[in-house]
Amino acid sequence: MKPASFKYILARTLDDALAAKTEHGDEARFLAGGQSLVPTMNFRLAQPAILIDINPIAALSGVRDGASIRIGALTRYRMLEADPLIAARQPILREALPHIAHPQIRNRGTLGGNLAHADPASEMPAIMLALGARMRLQSAANDRWVDANDFFVSAMETALRPDEMLTEIDIPDSPPGTGTCFMEVARRQGDFAQAGVAAIVTLGADGKCGGVRLAFCGVAERPFHADAAAQSLIGGDGSDDSFRQAAELAMAALNPPGSTHASAGYQRHLAGVLARRALTTAHARATTEVRRDH
Amino acid sequence: MTTERHAISVTVNGVRHDKTVEARMLLSDFIRHELLLSGTHVGCEHGVCGACTIWFDGFPARSCLMFAVQADGHDIATVEGLADNDKLSPLQQAMHEAHGLQCGYCTPGILMTMSHFLASNPAPDEQAVREALSGNLCRCTGYQHIVDAVLLAAERMRG
Ligand SMILES: Cc1cc2nc3c(=O)[nH]c(=O)nc-3n(C[C@H](O)[C@H](O)[C@H](O)COP(=O)(O)OP(=O)(O)OC[C@H]3O[C@@H](n4cnc5c(N)ncnc54)[C@H](O)[C@@H]3O)c2cc1C
Ligand code: FES
Ligand code: FES
Numbered sequence: 520m521k522p523a524s525f526k527y528i529l530a531r532t533l534d535d536a537l538a539a540k541t542e543h544g545d546e547a548r549f550l551a552g553g554q555s556l557v558p559t560m561n562f563r564l565a566q567p568a569i570l571i572d573i574n575p576i577a578a579l580s581g582v583r584d585g586a587s588i589r590i591g592a593l594t595r596y597r598m599l600e601a602d603p604l605i606a607a608r609q610p611i612l613r614e615a616l617p618h619i620a621h622p623q624i625r626n627r628g629t630l631g632g633n634l635a636h637a638d639p640a641s642e643m644p645a646i647m648l649a650l651g652a653r654m655r656l657q658s659a660a661n662d663r664w665v666d667a668n669d670f671f672v673s674a675m676e677t678a679l680r681p682d683e684m685l686t687e688i689d690i691p692d693s694p695p696g697t698g699t700c701f702m703e704v705a706r707r708q709g710d711f712a713q714a715g716v717a718a719i720v721t722l723g724a725d726g727k728c729g730g731v732r733l734a735f736c737g738v739a740e741r742p743f744h745a746d747a748a749a750q751s752l753i754g755g756d757g758s759d760d761s762f763r764q765a766a767e768l769a770m771a772a773l774n775p776p777g778s779t780h781a782s783a784g785y786q787r788h789l790a791g792v793l794a795r796r797a798l799t800t801a802h803a804r805a806t807t808e809v810r811r812d813h
Numbered sequence: 814m815t816t817e818r819h820a821i822s823v824t825v826n827g828v829r830h831d832k833t834v835e836a837r838m839l840l841s842d843f844i845r846h847e848l849l850l851s852g853t854h855v856g857c858e859h860g861v862c863g864a865c866t867i868w869f870d871g872f873p874a875r876s877c878l879m880f881a882v883q884a885d886g887h888d889i890a891t892v893e894g895l896a897d898n899d900k901l902s903p904l905q906q907a908m909h910e911a912h913g914l915q916c917g918y919c920t921p922g923i924l925m926t927m928s929h930f931l932a933s934n935p936a937p938d939e940q941a942v943r944e945a946l947s948g949n950l951c952r953c954t955g956y957q958h959i960v961d962a963v964l965l966a967a968e969r970m971r972g
Binding site (some may be wrong): 524 | 835860863866872879
């Protein structure tokens, strides 16, 4: 099918884009990579009256170094995959990116578009939740930061107001002694995950688990952090048993939606298996990190 | 609804085209219906099948997920640009010899995807080729002969 007619506004600067969004509100959508928006328009599931094309805004693109890593919302997956800073400081992003769709999609799709779209099966929202990232939401009148946990509201629903744009993502550096791991199961390479998990383990000076994060995609209406499971590991030595118990706590907390290809029970099972494996790998990587530091 | 038209200037396979388009015209339809380059195929129009894959500023992209108006000032390559007059590209030649196509519907997209892949991966193994192919659906071949063709082309291009 073909998209319905719309008015096209080419925004050359952030100010232009924000002014247009303030004027048109919910009537208008930003066009970033278009890899989620255009399919829905082609099927007329979405018929926005106005598209504000933000692709020319160079200031919205790129990875910036500092005490934390700042990623411009318009940074394409391809750029993130190739970025040395991301590989060195946030290897979990590097590990997860190849799971997103295919190279042709990753050449266009943007991190900001992905997060604003808030597909519950998507990898990046779960990783942002695990990493404790913050989102910068700007409008012509306002400029605020929102924690990932408050940004993702429900399926395809975020804290973004009608006049706001997600402009930047801030990812804090992990403390020394941190290991991370992302894993997922999908039917084919590049498909959306039936279940996916981001695990982050930080070892304290005593070699015990000092911090644990465990976030899932594909198994709830928004990215889901398994609080009790993560908490259960704190102060432990990362034994197989402790990871098995944590995985069970996570499974108990989940109420997956199920789909044509994966029943709710199967999704819960996958989540448990992946949690145990990802925690084990993250812990092993944290141990290597600690050795390297000494 | 508005039927506003936008003047665009697009370079396709090295040739500049100046046209006016409605905002909602997909880049795939522009290439096929306005430029009459019907080598770029359209299957699903939602990014899944890969038949419409072109290069946008040197990188493979789905032309069904872009609007023609977005191509203003940009550089596009389509399957028509692969051969050097009558001389097929190494990958085209290998697809021909290894029987990498049957009906041919998927072929232009596969050629555009895999030409780019080979340019940056001169010595891929079979697994890497299969992964690179994952974004292009073929309903006929079962992929084996496409994989063979890509490996053959890689070997020849390494010389
Ligand atoms: C075949 C296929 C397979 C895919 N597989 C996966 C997968 O496995 N995992 C996955 O995560 N994704 C997958 N995707 C989706 C892909 O990752 C999209 O690129 C991404 O979700 C959206 O990013 P975009 O830049 O293309 O956004 P767009 O499509 O341009 O926009 C998406 C939505 O966000 C809004 N928006 C965009 N940018 C901003 C901004 N800066 N501020 C506020 N609102 C904004 C738009 O108005 C729109 O509503 C797949 C897509 C396709 C076509
Ligand atoms: S027609 Fe574009 S991907 Fe199928
Ligand atoms: S040859 Fe027929 S779809 Fe691939």
